[in-house]
Amino acid sequence: MKLDPTQRRILALLQKDSTLSTQALADKVGMSPSPCWRRVKEMEEAGIIRGYVALADRQKLGLGTCVWVRVKLKKHSTEVLDRFEQVVKGYDEVVECYELLGETDCLLKLYLPNLEAFSVFMHNFLLKIPEVDVTHSSVALREIKNETALPL
Template identity: 85%
Template sequence: MKLDQAQRRILALLQKDSSISTQNLAEKVGLSPSPCWRRVRELEEAGLIRGYVALLDREKLGLGTCVWVRVKLTKHSSEVLDRFEAVVKSCNEVVECYELLGETDCLLKLYLPNLEAFSSFMHNFLLKIPEVDITHSSVALREIKNETALPL
């Protein structure tokens, strides 16, 4: 779907505040409310808007430790990857997981209360997955940038 300027502006504004009223959105985009609402619906139906969420403060929720874990699997087969994916998708601590090219097969991003929780995660969950061969972990010292808005 090729986006026009109004659609790009709508998406940019919704990424910053998805709770904005249709009236306010229309005013900022330069449309009347009905056409603006229709454009938002078109963007939803086209799958460009996947949903609406509330962004939470992980620090205030006691999830101050961010850890990246690189995982090498025991072998490269669709069955091994499918089993690993299914287990990882069921784990709440894993907030992101990517399959990679190169020496590392998957990259996990975790939010945890502290390093003790990370140790527990490793020993009681990740290292018990039979498909996991080698792991390398990095603990974030501080968050420099974390944006949810995509560049338009």
């Protein structure tokens, strides 16, 4: 689905504040509520809008440590990757996981309370996965930019 300029404006506004009422959203884009609601529903049905969430402040929740872990797997097969994916999906500390091209097979982003929790995670989880060969970790010193809104 290709978005027209009005849909882009609606989506940009919803990415910043998904709690906007249909009336408030319509007012901001200069249209009446019914057609505005239909545009939102079209984007939902097309899967462009996947859902609505509350963004939590990880610092206030005690998750002040952000760690990126690059993982190299022992073998490259569908079975190995499928098993690794299933195990990783079971851990809440892993907030993002990507399969990559190049020397690193997967990249994990973790949010944890502190470095001790990261050590526990590595020793009790990641390093016990038989498919994992080598890991390299980077601890974020500070967050410079973290946006949830996609560029439109």
